[in-house]
Amino acid sequence: MPGKTTSEQIVETADRLFYEKGYEHTSFADIAAEVGISRGNFYHHFKTKDAILNAVIDLRLINTRAMLEQWEQDGQTPEDRIRCFIRILITNQTKIMEYGCPVGTLVSELAKLNHAALADANRLFTLFRDWLSLQFKALGREEDAEELAMHLLARSQGVATLANAFHDETFIRAEVDALSMWLHERAREAA
Amino acid sequence: MPGKTTSEQIVETADRLFYEKGYEHTSFADIAAEVGISRGNFYHHFKTKDAILNAVIDLRLINTRAMLEQWEQDGQTPEDRIRCFIRILITNQTKIMEYGCPVGTLVSELAKLNHAALADANRLFTLFRDWLSLQFKALGREEDAEELAMHLLARSQGVATLANAFHDETFIRAEVDALSMWLHERAREAA
DNA sequence: GTCTATACCTGGATAGAC
DNA sequence: GTCTATCCAGGTATAGAC
Numbered sequence: 001m002p003g004k005t006t007s008e009q010i011v012e013t014a015d016r017l018f019y020e021k022g023y024e025h026t027s028f029a030d031i032a033a034e035v036g037i038s039r040g041n042f043y044h045h046f047k048t049k050d051a052i053l054n055a056v057i058d059l060r061l062i063n064t065r066a067m068l069e070q071w072e073q074d075g076q077t078p079e080d081r082i083r084c085f086i087r088i089l090i091t092n093q094t095k096i097m098e099y100g101c102p103v104g105t106l107v108s109e110l111a112k113l114n115h116a117a118l119a120d121a122n123r124l125f126t127l128f129r130d131w132l133s134l135q136f137k138a139l140g141r142e143e144d145a146e147e148l149a150m151h152l153l154a155r156s157q158g159v160a161t162l163a164n165a166f167h168d169e170t171f172i173r174a175e176v177d178a179l180s181m182w183l184h185e186r187a188r189e190a191a
Numbered sequence: 192m193p194g195k196t197t198s199e200q201i202v203e204t205a206d207r208l209f210y211e212k213g214y215e216h217t218s219f220a221d222i223a224a225e226v227g228i229s230r231g232n233f234y235h236h237f238k239t240k241d242a243i244l245n246a247v248i249d250l251r252l253i254n255t256r257a258m259l260e261q262w263e264q265d266g267q268t269p270e271d272r273i274r275c276f277i278r279i280l281i282t283n284q285t286k287i288m289e290y291g292c293p294v295g296t297l298v299s300e301l302a303k304l305n306h307a308a309l310a311d312a313n314r315l316f317t318l319f320r321d322w323l324s325l326q327f328k329a330l331g332r333e334e335d336a337e338e339l340a341m342h343l344l345a346r347s348q349g350v351a352t353l354a355n356a357f358h359d360e361t362f363i364r365a366e367v368d369a370l371s372m373w374l375h376e377r378a379r380e381a382a
Numbered sequence: 383g384t385c386t387a388t389a390c391c392t393g394g395a396t397a398g399a400c
Numbered sequence: 401g402t403c404t405a406t407c408c409a410g411g412t413a414t415a416g417a418c
Contacts, residue, residue: 016213020303021303021304022215022217022300022303022304024213024215025215025303025304049208050308068317069333098302099302100299100302100303101302104352104356105303107301107352107355107356108291108296108299108352108355109213109300111290111291111355111356112211112213112216112290112291112296113212113213113216114212119218122356122357125353125356125357131377147362147365150353150357150359150362151366151369153349153353154349154350154352154353154366155345155348155349156346156349157348157349157352157353158344158345158346158347158349158350159345159349161295161299161345161348161349161352162316162341162344162345162348164298164299164302165295165298165302165310165313166316166341167315168341171338171341174338175345178342
């Protein structure tokens with residue numbers, strides 16, 4: 001990773017490994033080896049494993065906010081923007097089939113570990129939830145925007161979990177189409 | 192646990208702890224302490240941690256099969272039986288809000304660990320999937336029974352994941368109602 | 383800033399007495 | 401069947417040289 005500080009490289013590598021192997025199953029040695037530094041040097045940048053986790057969550061929050069802003073620009077209508085969200089199931093389908101949803105699996109793991117950072121990780125979910133809710137409101141669904149946002153979030157989580165379990169592209173495609181139709185119906189009702 | 196052998200107690204305790212704390216995060220010491228035996232004694236019953244995991248998965252398979260058979264008896268119509276499945280989200284809602292779905296979270300964890308038992312754990316999903324598919328066929332949906340089964344499985348997984356993240360009973364109730372209506376509509380179409 | 387060396391602990395696993 | 405004692409690997413964390 002050229003032009004990146006060691007700290008940045010550590011966080012980005014940890015981000016990826018936490019996703020691929022899980023938080024607990026990823027050791028300092030794993031991260032240090034991939035970054036290409038010694039374990040000792042590691043502690044110069046991050047004192048504890050919790051500190052790395054916090055940095056990873058912060059990075060994910062920043063990246064997610066940037067993605068949502070991008071969708072704001074990409075989509076002409078609220079319906080288009082929500083469709084951007086639905087389409088990540090296709091865009092990231094290879095990774096999702098291998099590792100599940102980065103947000104869902106992290107929150108699930110931290111919940112089981114009873115980890116202090118669980119509340120922070122949950123803010124990733126809230127970010128999507130609030131953004132989707134905003135879009136549904138803009139779509140003319142002021143009344144049930146919150147419920148629609150949660151429903152869509154749940155549907156995509158379920159698709160990610162089963163895609164991971166069954167490695168079935170056809171299933172993902174079918175569910176994305178169904179979600180797209182569901183969205184269009186909600187928009188039509190509002191108009 | 193009166194009238195149970197030590198081995199049975201170990202497996203049942205491991206079953207619960209793997210659900211509550213996750214597989215990797217549960218140590219032999221944790222299980223031994225709860226059962227009330229020494230760590231050394233533990234190895235008299237199970238040689239490796241993998242062996243315990245296999246025993247736990249086998250137990251879950253047996254318990255799941257028994258539950259599905261019970262639903263066959265409880266429900267008069269295929270629609271009633273599928274509704275039994277939907278209702279576990281309500282029946283187990285306290286545990287689901289705390290620990291997520293036992294099947295989904297185990298499969299997700301084993302996928303990240305790249306664990307050999309992943310395929311076995313996935314049979315739990317297949318059990319539900321095949322049973323649901325059978326019920327949808329009996330409902331008169333021979334054509335799309337498989338897709339409907341996967342769809343319902345995904346929906347319930349998503350609800351479990353978000354219930355765990357947000358601890359929101361109202362959300363669970365709303366999604367269960369929506370699923371119930373969805374099911375009724377599929378049955379009506381077939382009739 | 384980066385390294386080596388090392389302390390310390392936890393967890394999986396074994397041996398052998400009772 | 402159950403125990404204690406023990407080994408060993410791996411993981412977190414620290415100290416200190418360069």
